[in-house]
Amino acid sequence: MKKHQFAAAMTGIVLLLLLPLPLILLVHRYLVDSRAHLLAIDLGIAAYVWWLAIIFLATRPKWLEKRLGLPVIYALHGMLGVVALLAASIHQLKLPSFHAIVRNTGNLAWWLEIALVLLAVVFLSGWLSDRITFFDRLKKKLPHQVSLWLHRLNFVVIALIWVHVHVIPRITALPYFSLVFDLYTLLFLSLYAYQKFVAGGDPRQQGQVAGSRQLAPHVLEMTVKLGEAAGPAEAGGYYFLSVKAPGFSKEKHPFSVFKRGDKQVSFLIHEVGDYSQKLADLPAGSQVSLEGPYGIFDQIIKENPDRPLVAYALGTGVAPLIDLAEEYAGKRPVHLVWSRGQAENYLADRLTGLTEKGVKVDQQEHRFKDDQLKEILSAEEISRGIFLVVGSGMVLKRVEGKLRQLGVQSSRIIDENIGM
Missing domain, CATH: 3.40.50.80 (Nucleotide-binding domain of ferredoxin-NADP reductase (FNR) module)
Structure with a gap:
């Protein structure tokens, strides 16, 4: 367990300190300005890189999950969002601009960041809902599509900041900075696109509904037949499942493994929301996509x-x-x-x-x-x-x-x- 805690600490250090360092070093190598202004620029760069890392962590990279576990990845995701907002706020307040496009793109991205972090803290994370009854009830009433659209707004923030940086003449004039900045952007967006649109079509992640039965009021057991190329299910693990049928969101929902068999798994589903309640009516043979297994138990x-x-x-x-x-x-x-x-x-x-x-x-x-x-x-x-x-x-x-x-x-x- 100490090994997992050490891995989590090292991942946090890499994300917070080492990841934005190449861009920061380029600024300090070629830009002449006061220390206060350089620090504010450093924080703006770091906030952008951390926001890119947030998008990467949202893909739930399997190799990282096996070392940290998804709860730690989600914690890092939330921590980076808050830290990025604090860094962006200092950058925004210390470096006002008279250039209209620079000022407007920066302001709009900043306000969007504030809105996203506040909404995530209230509705998506357990920071408030796990401790205060009012927020717990509010979160349970939240349609899942709200979560989906909140995550999509991250890309609007990225686009605004990208434009914001590329219209600042003294930054784009720095040797190699724009190239490295764009490589960062391209790398993280490519990782996201691969996981979202390529890896999701992997035959190892496809399955079919074999059947379902009601075990108790609002408790459903659904059995899924895995594809021939699928790896073995793990004890105590869980999958992110999406249904390829009309009327179902394409967003993936997590369900824990209830039983394991030869090329099939059963999930225990608590029917509390619109999505989970509709699963009981899903006919046998329906196609599903399975991302996993996850879990470090x-x-x-x-x-x-x-x-x-x-x-x-x-x-x-x-x-x-x-x-x-x-x-x-x-x-x-x-x-x-x-x-x-x-x-x-x-x-x-x-x-x-x-x-x-x-x-x-x-x-x-x-x-x-x-x-x-x-x-x-x-x-x-x-x-x-x-x-x-x-x-x-x-x-x-x-x-x-x-x-x-x-x-x-x-x-x-x-x-x-x-x-x-």
Whole structure:
């Protein structure tokens, strides 16, 4: 786990400090100006490069996800957005321009950045919705298309800043600067376009709906047959799925693996939004696109073979954790804790099978209270165990807070927010 934390820290350093450095060095090599003005120019350059990096991180690069995990990538994505806005604000306030195009493109990009960051903090991230009930309810009512259009506005910001830079004579006159600046832009936009329009057509990412069944009110199990070229599904993993059918958004939605079979996977879907509710009517044979598998639960478990494993599920968050529990049953100490809904009794047979294989199972309707957790968690689990917690929003944060109060170190709590 320390290895993953180190990788996250190093990635942050590369993105924040090293990525914009070549452009900054070119400015300092050839431009003569005051230190204050050079610093403001540096911050403007850095903000642009960080905004390009935001677009790159939005593609969920698989090679980076395996080292960091998507929650860290999303955190870096949000951090860069905020830092880029702060840097752009200093640049904007310290370097006013009398040139109309320079001034207008800079102002418009700046205001768009402010709007995008504020909307992302309120609606897309869990910074507020995981802690304040009002924002949690507001986020749940948000149509998914709003998220899609917010991300598309990033390209408007990029275009405005690109024009802004190219109409500043003393910047474009610098040797090699415009060339390197355009190479940065072309590289990141090309990476985005490849992931969005080329990799999505990979036959390894195609599948067909094999069928679906209702397990409980608002809980659907959907089975997808993978293509012959698809790689194996991973224990506790999840895919981003998009449906190729009329009436469905082409944007990809994340779903956790509930069951794994020979060239097929089943997903446990909580029918809470317009998109998920329509999946029950999707006929067998419908074409889908699958991006994944994602998730670092299995990797972290393998890297810590001598530690007890506590899989703590909240509602339909049980999907990846029961899959993991079945994978490691009889191989190491496993404790499945499930805080389920009133009608969520669809796992009786699988839970019985886990118990017979030596897995400790504790389940009940609604959340476990503090005194109950003290009773069901052993001293060794609290002192040494790895806690995998899957749920959504504010409930997830409350459970993690309870675990820390019991003495579980934050570094041993790995979560997956299914509401993100």
